[in-house]
Amino acid sequence: MAKVLVVTSGKGGVGKTTSTAALGAALAQGGENVVVVDFDVGLRNLDLVMGAERRVVYDMINVIQGDAKLSQALIRDKRIDNLSLLPASQTRDKDALTDEGVEKIVQQLREKFDWVICDSPAGIEKGAMMAMRYADIAVVVTNPEVSSVRDSDRIIGMLDSKTLKAERDERMEKHLLLTRYDAGRASRGEMLKVEDVLEILSIPLLGIVPESVDVLNASNLGSPITLNNPASAAAKAYFEAARRLRGEQVEVAVPMERRGIMGRLFGRKVMA
Amino acid sequence: MSETRPLIRLRGRSIMALVLTPEPPLPAWLEALDAQIERAPTFFDNRPVIVDLGTLPRETRDAAELMRAIQERGIHIIGVESAHPSWSGLEAWGRPLPGAGKAGKPIEIPQTAAASAASVASSSPGPRVEPAKATPAPTPAPTPTQAPAQTSAPAPEQASLLVGHSVRSGQSIAFENGDITIIGSVASGAEVVAGGSIHVYGALRGRAIAGLSGNSSARIFCSKLNAELVAIDGVYQTAEDMPPDRIGMPSCAWLDGDLMRITPID
Numbered sequence: 001m002a003k004v005l006v007v008t009s010g011k012g013g014v015g016k017t018t019s020t021a022a023l024g025a026a027l028a029q030g031g032e033n034v035v036v037v038d039f040d041v042g043l044r045n046l047d048l049v050m051g052a053e054r055r056v057v058y059d060m061i062n063v064i065q066g067d068a069k070l071s072q073a074l075i076r077d078k079r080i081d082n083l084s085l086l087p088a089s090q091t092r093d094k095d096a097l098t099d100e101g102v103e104k105i106v107q108q109l110r111e112k113f114d115w116v117i118c119d120s121p122a123g124i125e126k127g128a129m130m131a132m133r134y135a136d137i138a139v140v141v142t143n144p145e146v147s148s149v150r151d152s153d154r155i156i157g158m159l160d161s162k163t164l165k166a167e168r169d170e171r172m173e174k175h176l177l178l179t180r181y182d183a184g185r186a187s188r189g190e191m192l193k194v195e196d197v198l199e200i201l202s203i204p205l206l207g208i209v210p211e212s213v214d215v216l217n218a219s220n221l222g223s224p225i226t227l228n229n230p231a232s233a234a235a236k237a238y239f240e241a242a243r244r245l246r247g248e249q250v251e252v253a254v255p256m257e258r259r260g261i262m263g264r265l266f267g268r269k270v271m272a
Numbered sequence: 273m274s275e276t277r278p279l280i281r282l283r284g285r286s287i288m289a290l291v292l293t294p295e296p297p298l299p300a301w302l303e304a305l306d307a308q309i310e311r312a313p314t315f316f317d318n319r320p321v322i323v324d325l326g327t328l329p330r331e332t333r334d335a336a337e338l339m340r341a342i343q344e345r346g347i348h349i350i351g352v353e354s355a356h357p358s359w360s361g362l363e364a365w366g367r368p369l370p371g372a373g374k375a376g377k378p379i380e381i382p383q384t385a386a387a388s389a390a391s392v393a394s395s396s397p398g399p400r401v402e403p404a405k406a407t408p409a410p411t412p413a414p415t416p417t418q419a420p421a422q423t424s425a426p427a428p429e430q431a432s433l434l435v436g437h438s439v440r441s442g443q444s445i446a447f448e449n450g451d452i453t454i455i456g457s458v459a460s461g462a463e464v465v466a467g468g469s470i471h472v473y474g475a476l477r478g479r480a481i482a483g484l485s486g487n488s489s490a491r492i493f494c495s496k497l498n499a500e501l502v503a504i505d506g507v508y509q510t511a512e513d514m515p516p517d518r519i520g521m522p523s524c525a526w527l528d529g530d531l532m533r534i535t536p537i538d
Binding site: 160200 | 440441442443457459
């Protein structure tokens with residue numbers, strides 16, 4: 001039975017696209033058939049992070065409007081066979097999305113793949129609503145800081161009211177993915193602690209991804225971090241999150257502050 | 273053989289009583305009362321009444337007579353309030369009642385018998401209406417004001433809304449007809465609006481607006497005060513002005529006249 005997952009947040013810039021690519025690649029490496037779908041019409045980014053920006057011919061709006069078939073728009077990843085991308089349009093905007101069009105596409109994708117991961121745009125308007133509407137599972141990406149937490153709370157409220165599952169009175173499985181976590185800043189009180197975020201949002205924790213320069217390096221190279229640098233701390237966190245999504249019980253480890261020899265000698269934090 | 277004694281049980285019980293406040297000069301007041309009863313003969317039927325003698329001057333000698341006069345008119349008196357200790361003859365009405373509770377809103381006295389029957393069943397009282405001009409107005413003597421004791425509506429139980437989950441940011445829960453109880457937290461950016469009191473068994477991080485439509489005795493309770501704004505009957509206080517020692521603590525917000533007070537829940 002295929003699973004439709006929406007990666008959403010409310011707040012922009014917290015790591016939805018990065019997480020969509022990382023989780024998608026991690027699941028695909030584990031043997032699942034995965035498609036990642038970009039719902040950010042007009043401001044598409046998923047194709048860049050996946051390294052497919054030079055191969056985009058047709059996009060989701062073309063499929064909705066009947067200009068192309070779904071199979072023509074799907075782009076298979078060159079590195080992993082069972083990972084595909086459905087890009088968004090860059091020239092149109094979110095008004096081009098229609099309810100019936102999206103429903104039809106999601107239905108068709110369900111038949112072809114095990115996992116359909118929808119990368120939601122930021123905000124609470126049509127693009128975000130369409131991305132979450134047909135989802136079975138939601139991953140709410142949050143940075144441990146106040147504005148991100150409040151926006152995530154709003155988005156959780158919408159997951160419980162504006163989705164098809166909510167309308168059918170079914171409970172949508174929601175998971176919290178805490179990203180850009182900086183242990184040092186959390187211990188100094190500059191960032192919210194994990195317990196504080198969990199207390200406010202009250203949804204189960206999927207994983208904690210530490211702040212990492214490797215993430216930017218990977219996206220510059222057009223590769224999900226779990227492909228580009230699987231040994232990095234961020235990638236490890238994503239691999240574990242993917243295992244939890246598949247139902248495995250893996251304990252969540254809160255990333256510790258990393259201090260090298262220089263840091264210990266001179267008491268200053270060295271860039272890891 | 274040992275005898276088992278019957279167990280004495282005590283229960284708490286609250287009832288809605290009306291408070292009648294005679295105002296001098298008394299003869300004129302009694303005339304006004306008669307005129308009112310004529311207009312709405314069944315209004316006092318079966319309603320327990322407490323007579324508040326607080327406006328009578330200390331030198332009053334005929335307080336007992338006044339009570340009898342009221343009782344003769346078929347008003348069912350169950351107690352006396354604010355009588356001066358020197359007045360005699362009031363023992364028939366039992367001991368004076370303990371200190372007055374918070375006064376509620378004035379009750380509209382219906383102008384016709386039919387309306388009077390209806391008012392017994394009605395829920396929210398409207399604003400007090402002046403007596404109809406058709407009947408000869410008793411004179412400048414004030415018409416009897418009736419302020420209910422303890423509660424604000426001459427109706428059976430007030431309705432109450434129970435919300436069994438947290439209120440998320442951006443959501444708004446409104447219930448004009450009574451209290452709202454939330455089992456969970458109210459997130460920052462959410463709001464709860466009630467005609468009565470608000471009870472949050474969790475953290476209050478958003479806005480709580482209680483006592484809508486004039487209920488100044490409404491209160492706001494929470495296990496953890498981190499509210500952005502609290503308001504009771506139009507009087508509001510933002511987070512900035514809240515007492516710092518209550519932030520993050522179990523608190524109760526209530527109105528002391530026109531002042532918002534936030535105190536611990538004991």
